[in-house]
Amino acid sequence: MNPVAWLIALPLASSPLIYLAGRLPLEPRRAARWQISWALSLAVLAGMWAVFAAAARDLAALSAAPVPALTVEVGALNLRIDGLSLFTAALVLGVSTLTLIFSGVGVSGRAGAEKYFAMILATGGAMIGMACAADLFNLWLWFEAMMIASLMLVAFAYDRPAALDAAIKYLVQNVVGSLLALMGIALVLGSAGSLRLDAVLNEAGSPALLTAGALFILGFGVKCALVPLHTWLPDVYTHAPIGTAALFSGAITVSGLIAMLRALAPLGGAAEVWGSLLLGFGALNIVAGNLLALRQKELRRLLAYSSISHIGFMLLALGVALYTREPAAAQAGLFHLLNHSVMKALAFLTIGGGLYSLGMDADRPMPFRQLRGLGRSSPLAALALTLAILSLAGLPPLAGFISKWQVFQAGMASGSPAAGALTLFAALNTLLSLAYYLPVVMLLFADAPAEAGAPRRPLPWRMQIPLILLLGFVLLFGILPDLARLLTDPASAALQGGFGGLDRLISLNGDSLWRLFF
């Protein structure tokens, strides 16, 4: 077996061990065993980083191939590690590691912590597996495993009805979505007889495959919150533990996007259709996310809706990439995905840290006013949240500006009037977003109402480290965005390769769709 398979096998195999380590009979000091499973999880993640580095090195050695990929054979099915898989792995590893370090203070003091840590690893492993799958049904199975594992992260606060409610919505809506996607897979199987993701399906424009593609977009779209299907997301972001919110916004939500792109690849002949659908959903997501965020009084719900609008930006860029085959667009979309993960993980972890330092419960929904005075009680958290929010709002020279700008540029450069108009519209929408981002920043530096006896705690190091690292990335990707291309370039090459070159294009009149509207 190719050693890079450990990237997937390691977390999945160690997840039960971590669970068992947390059940060790250390009766007098029960909290200690949770710390053991915390440390064990961290060790596993460190090991995964090592495997990741090896895989990146191996992949770089293959760069002569048109679409370099490492293969792990299991039975007749393969796991294929290409640029997009590595991109996903980096995302998952980064967000999981930082969230885990962060959770070392809050979660690890609670009963059930060992399950939480085990499931962080299982979710991560399943997501990396999903990004490496080479078979359509295998992809679906990984996706389903990831959903079940992440469900536990949402329902961690099992005694809080709001969290259970969020978990129920998450479960039901995502199961509907994945069953729809499964029907799409059945259609591919029925009409092509092959489920290979690197297959080229010649009749990509046939009714069955068009239906299949639409079902993929909708089915996986529930997970990545396309707008009318997004309704589970605000509840999960608001009521789940803060670490879970960081994981979701940083990695799990966008996994739907990655699964969607993977599943659509064999149907690449009809890329124009998928591209135009993604463009439409992108615009819808941006508007709806911004409008909904305008009236929120809870920071976490606001960030949830802002996520929806940022996903709109990614959809827009990827839509342009599929619709017009503008190579810079895929890169811009993936870069925005990366930046969004960094910014949102930073925002959520900072909320957790900030509330910890203000002596409040970080896992409940949080009205803005609770943040008053954070600037005094924890300058680091206040600075981090400010920069995260300014970056989300797209202010230069922070990370969020650069990737939004690249999306904008790619849309303008694509030469398609429809894509150009939609990007212009998206750029104008960023203005709207300031109306809800700015009040938060103002509150951070306002003075706190002197609440009687609210203890102020300094941030422990395990909370500081992730904040500082993420903060560094927000600045770094803004000033040296080319660093991110180490990840996004191979990923977008893999994406484009998956959808095939121009020779595979079936002349499908994608513009006919726009003619309906213009």
Added chain:
Amino acid sequence: MIIDMYAAGIAAVFGLLGIGLYGLMTLRNLIKVILSLQIIGKAAVLAVVVAGSISGEIAIAQSMAASVIVADTLVAVIGLALAVQMQRCHGSLDLRTLSMKFHTPPEAENGG
């Protein structure tokens, strides 16, 4: 004869999907919602097998269907566990009362 079977299978997929979606929209009891999910799950299993049977890949389709059945059963188990816990903590399984309680509209919070 076999063509009839495909048609019957496709009709069953459509019918079960429609009934399941209808159930998800109209039912307010959590247990019934999970039940509707099971119905859609059966539609998906049938769809996979019909597709495999049409393209002659029935063995692959069977292997897929086995995994889907496992996943669906797990979903049912977890959904029911959530329902039991909900009944314990909240005392109700009515989706309406659940959401009314946890989704405070912004107006309500600030009184304006």
Added chain:
Amino acid sequence: MPVHPVILVILLPLLGMLANLFLAHRLREPTPGLIAGAAAGSAFLAALWAAGMVGAASGGVVHVHLFDWIAVGALQVPWALRLDALSAAMMVMITGVGTLIHVYAVGYMRGDSRYARFFVYLNLFLAAMLLLVSADNYLVLFVGWEGVGVCSYLLIGFWFDKPHGQGVKNSTAGRKAFIVNRIGDAGLLIGFGLLFWHFDSLQFDAVFAGASLLPAGDPLLVAVTICLLAGALGKSAQIPLFVWLPEAMAGPTPVSALIHAATMVTAGVFLILRSEALFALAPVTGTLIVAIGALTALLGASAAVAQRDIKRTLAYSTISQLGFMMAAVGMGAYTAALFHLITHACFKALLFLSAGSVVHALEHAAHHAADHAGRGGEPFPQDMRQMGGLRKRMPLTFWTYTLGALTLAGAAPLAGFFSKDAILGWAADHNPAAFLALAAAAGLTAFYVGRQWVMVFFGAPRTPMAKTAVESPPIMTRPLLLLAGLCLVGGALNLPGRGALTGWLGAEEESFHLSVAIASLALAAGGMGLAILIYGRAVRRAANAAWRDPLEARAERLMQVMRQGWWIDKLYRRTFICAFKRTGLALKAAEETELVFDRLTYAGYNRLTEALADADETLFEGLEHSTGSFVQGLAGASERTQTGQLNWNVVGIIGGLIVVFAIVATIGALR
């Protein structure tokens, strides 16, 4: 590679900022200010060094490539700086005035609870502003542009924690500045997008070279220049985006002087100067700029006449002077615009700092007098009605203020005379209508500055705090003296006939007319004389703060309208802002619109002012209710779709299914 001085110019304030940021809690009071001042001063020296290199460079331009920034496909944007006459002039001006203001702030901010943080922001601002003026492409310029915007936002709201709701007002002012600027920025971004789309580059040289191949009046150039203009109008506080500047005076006075008078607000003018090659090819935009500039000059000057607040007078004066510069660039008088930009930075900084010295003195006096006060209501140290007689109590400030006022009014041979005259002379040659408007504005300028001068310094002290005020400490007055010196000799920078600046910029502009110069001198003398006549009598009679402004006694409502910036801000508040806040019925809106027309067509001066006074309540109330909120209505409507109920959520999924399949079925059928 030896470090290029341009890099030093930006790096030094940045280093000062970092030093203060990380050492703040170890340093005692004046040290952070001194560090920041030293950083600004050394940046000034570096700027002089850099300016000296311009002449030696081939073509007068030095490109400093730092490192690659964005390199995706066709988009190649490096972090690169550009040193030429324009950027060198701006850098010297910014660092020079900036240093003096830093020194002044060391004294002004004494005792503030966030002393170090103030200097962190101030240094960060300097770095951003310097990046803006020395950028070699539009994207780096934009980084500086947004950077100064953020600093301005932070500094306007610097005293967000003042008691009695004042803090809330301050932070609201900051947010307003930011949002109004973002409206312009959206235009700017679209302009950049168009430039990149057409020229495949954002480097100045490449863009200008590409533009020079296009015919004059090309629609693309017109579109681009209008987009850039939108950004400039926001930053430089021109009609219709000027409303943020008067409220920006909520910030500490050094901030008002540095950011909202001398440097940041001139960024819009700078942008047009920098993009001269584009604007020169778009005469339509030029005409638009002249119109906006001249109108703004008039509006600002007339609004300044009616102010009671010493800093707001100066804010409107800044708006008006920026209008002069805008009109100048619109007519193609680029050197005159830059010249006026530089002299304005000196004399407006002088005026603001002198005003700050007055306010500072009164604040302290009010503090001491708080025990045995009680009469005359709440002391408000910025209200000119509560001043008077400060000539004797603060002699140094009085003299520097006098010099600044004379410069602003345009008295020969001070700096303001030459620069304003260059603009007026050019206007007389090229655009008679603009000349008339600008001349009227110049007359008004002399009047309001005379009014202010008299109200602040002459007559008897009208409040206890004015009676007990004492001169500010030397650390504040010395920068005043230096700036006053600059105002005295600044005209030498570009004397008519021997234009040093013109020569340096390599431009050929000459537009000195003796008749225009005499006319403008007459206007200055007449305006100031009239003000002294009217207000001199009034202040002699006034004994306490309850005195009545003689103009208000004659035309109270007109003054009221002017004081509120011709109600434009209110109009926005009641239309656009409320559009975000309320929902209304379309039917009702139609009704109210009719009402507006009824009111507006009512003729006659008396009737008009009365109607305006009525309208203050009814018209705007009506507008407020009726314009209704489009955006907020949409937000509310979409919010209502978020029931959070699983059943409805599934309807969402099914809705998505239906829409997607309707589209896909159509595509399938079309094939």
Added chain:
Amino acid sequence: MLSVAAVLVMLFSALLSISVRWLLTAALWLAVTSAGAAALLYMLGAHEIAVIEFSVGTGLVPVLFVFAMSLMGRTSSMPTPIIPRTAAGGLALLCLVLLGLTLLPINTAGQDKVPITFSQILWQDRSLDMLVQIVLIFAGIISVLNILRRTDAEPPGIRHDH
């Protein structure tokens, strides 16, 4: 004809299972649906999966439902729907019609392939699927363990509200 009968039984019992008032009856109707599905699967040639579907869908799942209901002590529930039945029915129908419009005419010409046995595919060719299923089951068990955790597992002295 048998297949048509199986489909009719399935649809009928599925409709009943979502519309009857008693939860226990609903679970039993679900079992009947599952039995119908198993029959159809058998006719389509999926013999092994038919058995699995019959044993899981008709045997295990209804038992789970009954068990959960007994834990909760709830037996009946039929509140008025939030969304009117006609509207929901119309939406579901519209959805199906559009799906059908896009999909049809579907090519149902059967193809003959070399028969590979189910178990060979399941355990050898697609063994990766089996591995993922283990992950799935593990995650599911942990989820259920977490959700149904007993409250008294909380050790004393640990702060809960930070």
